[in-house]
Amino acid sequence: MIQRIFTLSLITIKESINKKVIYLSIFFALIIILVSRIFTSITPGAEIAFMTDIGLVTISFFGGMIALFLASDFIPDEIRKRTIYTVLTYPVRRFEFILGKFLGISGVVLLSHSLMSLIFLAVLSLSGGAIKGDLMIALALIYGTLLIFSSIVIMGSTFLSPLINIVFSLFFYLLGHLVTYIRHLGERMEGAFIKFFLIFFSYIVPDLERFEVKDKLVVGSALPIGITGSCFLYAMVYIVCVMMLTYVAFNEREV
Amino acid sequence: MSIIKTENLTKVYKDFWGRPKTRALSELNLEIHKGEIFGLLGPNGSGKTTALKLMLGLIFPTTGKVSVMGKPPRDISLKSKIGFMPEESYLYRFLNASETLCFYGQLLGLKGKELNNRVDRVLNIVGLDRVRTQPLREYSKGMSRRMGLAQVLLKEPELCVLDEPTIGLDPIGAGEIKDIIQQLKKEGTTVLFSTHLLSEAEPLCDRIGILYEGRLITMGALTDLLEVKDEVEVKVREKLEEFYIRTIKNRDTSHFSK
Ligand SMILES: Nc1ncnc2c1ncn2[C@@H]1O[C@H](COP(=O)(O)OP(=O)(O)O)[C@@H](O)[C@H]1O
Ligand SMILES: [Mg+2]
Numbered sequence: 001m002i003q004r005i006f007t008l009s010l011i012t013i014k015e016s017i018n019k020k021v022i023y024l025s026i027f028f029a030l031i032i033i034l035v036s037r038i039f040t041s042i043t044p045g046a047e048i049a050f051m052t053d054i055g056l057v058t059i060s061f062f063g064g065m066i067a068l069f070l071a072s073d074f075i076p077d078e079i080r081k082r083t084i085y086t087v088l089t090y091p092v093r094r095f096e097f098i099l100g101k102f103l104g105i106s107g108v109v110l111l112s113h114s115l116m117s118l119i120f121l122a123v124l125s126l127s128g129g130a131i132k133g134d135l136m137i138a139l140a141l142i143y144g145t146l147l148i149f150s151s152i153v154i155m156g157s158t159f160l161s162p163l164i165n166i167v168f169s170l171f172f173y174l175l176g177h178l179v180t181y182i183r184h185l186g187e188r189m190e191g192a193f194i195k196f197f198l199i200f201f202s203y204i205v206p207d208l209e210r211f212e213v214k215d216k217l218v219v220g221s222a223l224p225i226g227i228t229g230s231c232f233l234y235a236m237v238y239i240v241c242v243m244m245l246t247y248v249a250f251n252e253r254e255v
Numbered sequence: 256m257s258i259i260k261t262e263n264l265t266k267v268y269k270d271f272w273g274r275p276k277t278r279a280l281s282e283l284n285l286e287i288h289k290g291e292i293f294g295l296l297g298p299n300g301s302g303k304t305t306a307l308k309l310m311l312g313l314i315f316p317t318t319g320k321v322s323v324m325g326k327p328p329r330d331i332s333l334k335s336k337i338g339f340m341p342e343e344s345y346l347y348r349f350l351n352a353s354e355t356l357c358f359y360g361q362l363l364g365l366k367g368k369e370l371n372n373r374v375d376r377v378l379n380i381v382g383l384d385r386v387r388t389q390p391l392r393e394y395s396k397g398m399s400r401r402m403g404l405a406q407v408l409l410k411e412p413e414l415c416v417l418d419e420p421t422i423g424l425d426p427i428g429a430g431e432i433k434d435i436i437q438q439l440k441k442e443g444t445t446v447l448f449s450t451h452l453l454s455e456a457e458p459l460c461d462r463i464g465i466l467y468e469g470r471l472i473t474m475g476a477l478t479d480l481l482e483v484k485d486e487v488e489v490k491v492r493e494k495l496e497e498f499y500i501r502t503i504k505n506r507d508t509s510h511f512s513k
Contacts, residue, residue: 003361003364004361004362004364007358007361007362008362011347011350011358014349014350015347015349018349081345081348082341082343082345083345083346083347085313085339085341085345086339086341086345086346086359086406087362088312088313089311089313089334089337089338089339090334090335090359090362090363090410091331091332091334091335091362091363091364092334092362093331252315254313254314254315255313255314
């Protein structure tokens, strides 16, 4: 089983290697990071903070683009090109197929994320910035949000059309940065139904605020103790739930 | 012993809202016996692909039942025993022939020398050993079909399900595929294939079934089907082509032999 999931994820990675969106994203990230180096003069005295801010947002954004455009098409592409017929008449369970796709996108995102991070760290240290442990944690946390995002995109791709899936996943991703706000809003609402709905909803969307450490990093304050562990656990649980829902949606699907 | 058994197998395709759209297959009752070559005949759109996909568990019956080797078609233990060649060869276009077969071999749990040997053997059988490093996107239609067959043979299957195996091939390519089918039968493999060409079925099949608008209108051994009742005295065997067309035109189920 593990062997099959691994084989399926490798083929997914192999296929992705040819996709232009990866190279374009990395290229644009490189440009923006370099340009941010030039524009540090607008924030005298806070050059490194400025570059860190821009760098992390850029890495997160283009990582998200890669995850979105690749993951949203993995399963629809297999169905459209009917390569799934052959794979599913081999001893492959449907959950193995889904996990293979998820691990594949995790791998691709890991590779491109590492590459963009390296570019960023190189430019930062060349500009005299120190590479601190907290910065590495911030980069790891971004990877965590990308994994959560990928799992949502893959789930949507099993029952939504690609365009609707992209909109839906982005919507979830953006709301994921607003969970506290949604929860507060819910608590202040009058109607019992809308109150329940908003609070319930705030637990359904991924709590991405938890992963958000950039502001602390930029002003130089310490990160909460154990944040890596708690985020790791949260991401694990969330992804497992999403993958189970994906399985339920995909298992009954005709191909 | 029957390898595949369908009972009143019916498939109605639904539209997005779940409303019935096409009745592709109606109450199919069919048994495929071990070791035979069975040809599922019928014009385009008669439900052949639908029937095969139901038997493979790729789509699910609206009503009725299908069992393969006594199990439901989605049973994972069946998958390494049944080879399926889809209507067109849908394989990963960015891989070459060796990579493709290694990938599928790994899904079967093969590895190392055993995997390599089997890949070599299969590529030899289908005659693609010389182009094994060329990516599939550069393959001609005939080469793609062979690759589709290679992927079936890789399993060393007990049952081969081939959907229009020779469609779009030149006579030589089609002939080679027919030879492989005959070889499979010699080795004891059961073969179920669909075709809209009668000339295809005639020399190969032990039994045929003719589908028309989703209904099985006749089924039986070729020799029996060709004995036409009102002409028995003259003992003239009808030509198959005429029989095919006449059966479909009359939708006559009177000489339905089991
Ligand atoms: N996925 C599908 N959705 C809706 N209708 C379908 C689908 N697949 C096939 N059909 C319809 O079912 C009928 C039988 O198709 P098919 O089984 O492909 O026939 P054949 O393989 O004999 O040419 C056709 O009318 C076809 O249009
Ligand atoms: Mg067909």
